[in-house]
Amino acid sequence: MHRYPGIRSDSDLYTFGYRFKPWTSTPIATADETLKYMGEVIEDNGIDEHIRYQHQFDSASWSSDTQTGRLAGRCSDTGAPFAFTCNFLWMCQGYYEHARGYTPAWDGMDSFRGQIVHPQTWPENLDYRGKRVLVIGSGATTATIVPAIASDCEHVTVLQRSPTYFIPGRNENPLASQLRELQIDESWIHGSFAGRSSTSRLNSPSDVSNSRKPPRMNCWQGSATTCLTTTTSRRTSPRATGPGASASRSCRMGTFSKASRPARRTS
Known part of the structure; x- marks a missing residue:
């Protein structure tokens, strides 16, 4: 569904x-x-024959008389209608409106002379080279798009509502790499870092000795895969209106240019 630059998990x-397919x-x-x-995963487990591709559901209903659910829609490639009945319906479409x-x-x-693009419908051949780009929001999508396009754009500005900060990420797990060098079973490694085994979750071999360091510093020196956060420190602003109003100490506008060091968004 998503095809914007830099897309990743x-x-x-x-x-x-x-667990049965260790990462x-x-x-x-x-x-x-x-x-x-x-x-x-699909091929190894013979799941393909149970999947209906190019099917877009338009409605779901329940019949108390037959104790079954009914799904109806059209095939997105041919437009042909279809209908299925089921005893159990598990909704896994997520929170996006796919259309x-x-x-x-x-x-x-309406009077904006530039091009407005939504990441969910990113044009395949969108040319942003040499353009001045404004990215609204600072969530996961922005964190992947901005580093991917910054070097090609004249200037990229990020407009955000809630202050966040990013640090350079190192997309690795040192402890997992060391366990692989020791030829530890991959399923054990995967289960450990997914929190599915009795082993305490570690991000780095030096976690124990670094226990007295600030948590975010430990994270950055480890795999740096969980280091995105919002600013929580706030102060009262004399320009704020209303009782208890406050303003963040952090700037709400960030800019990226060709010279910017690529940042990595982590969850």
Whole structure:
């Protein structure tokens, strides 16, 4: 569904991966790595014959008379209608509206002379080279798009509501790498970092000796896959209106240019 530049997982694949298919690559996977992994899971376990591709559901209803559910829709490639009945329906479509992304209206949108692009419907051949780009928001999508396009754009500005900060990420798990060098079984390694075994979760071989360091410093010196956060320190602003109003100490606008060091978003 998503095809924007730099797309990758926003959580480590030890968490997202399956225990019966241990994840063996870098913690934060690219889109191609994720597709390859899922393809292997489907093929290795004979799941393909149970999947209906290119099916778009339009409605789901329940019949108390027959004690069954009914799903109806159309095939997205041919437009042919279809209907299925089931005894159990498990909704796994996530929280995205797949037909179109949410784009709020704001004053002046109609008179804007540039191009407005939603990441969910990113054009395949969008040319942003040499352009001045404004990215609204600072979530997982922004954290992957901005480093991917910054070197090609004249200037990239990030507009955000809640202050966040990013640190350079090292997409690796040193302890997992050392366990592989010791030829530890991959399923054990995967289960350990997914929190599925009795072993305490460690991010780095030096976690014990670094226990007195600030948690975020430990994280950065380890795999740096969980180091995104929002600013919680606030002060009262004399310009704020209303009782108890406050303003963040951090700047709400960040900019990226060609000279910017690529940052990594982590979950």
